[in-house]
Amino acid sequence: MWVKICGITNLEDALCAIEAGADALGFVFYPKSPRYISPENARKIAEKLPLHVKKMGLFVDATAEEITFTCKEAKMDMAQIHFEVDDAFWSALKVPYLRVVRAQKSEDIESFKGLIRLVDAYVPSFGGAGQRLDLSWFEHQDCENIILAGGLTPENLEQIKPFGFYGVDVSSGVEREKGIKEHEKVREFIQRAKA
Numbered sequence: 001m002w003v004k005i006c007g008i009t010n011l012e013d014a015l016c017a018i019e020a021g022a023d024a025l026g027f028v029f030y031p032k033s034p035r036y037i038s039p040e041n042a043r044k045i046a047e048k049l050p051l052h053v054k055k056m057g058l059f060v061d062a063t064a065e066e067i068t069f070t071c072k073e074a075k076m077d078m079a080q081i082h083f084e085v086d087d088a089f090w091s092a093l094k095v096p097y098l099r100v101v102r103a104q105k106s107e108d109i110e111s112f113k114g115l116i117r118l119v120d121a122y123v124p125s126f127g128g129a130g131q132r133l134d135l136s137w138f139e140h141q142d143c144e145n146i147i148l149a150g151g152l153t154p155e156n157l158e159q160i161k162p163f164g165f166y167g168v169d170v171s172s173g174v175e176r177e178k179g180i181k182e183h184e185k186v187r188e189f190i191q192r193a194k195a
Helices: 011-020 039-046 064-073 087-092 106-110 157-163 183-194
Strands: 002-005 024-028 054-059 078-081 097-103 117-121 146-149 167-170 175-177
Touching: 002 183, 011 024, 011 039, 011 183, 024 039, 039 054, 039 064, 054 064, 064 078, 064 087, 097 106, 157 183
Parallel strands: 002 024, 002 167, 024 054, 054 078, 078 097, 097 117, 117 146, 146 167
Antiparallel strands: none
């Protein structure tokens, strides 16, 4: 299973996640988030990381031009788009991107069906709140294109295994405090996800 550790704010946490086998790391470029990192600091971390690990910038309420610029500045491989946009926006983006569905009801997870997408629980503050999705919503869904986020922890990973999700994305479930990872939890999460 593909694993992304999100809300990286320092090099130690990034290296711990990579050593444990993370496929991707998330950097939050949303100034209102307690896990916010400046593009400059993200770049300093990204430059020290191996190429095979995807560096993903998370964005809320930014223009396609701002996102493209920030991703290039911060050496991100991909943008993760956490807000409602129109078709013109996708065309204007000049970097690879991941669509995010902030699900409030079961029908929402049908959005972008057939495309790789991240499905997170809707929270007004845009994620990182540890809110879980109702797993029954996924019972008759094709989950192989879905990266699941929202309220995941090393302890509840087993419950999601039978659905066959493409991957998982965790932030608060492996933290000691907002923006600081608990390394033991990071290792345990990745180990269980990959088992």
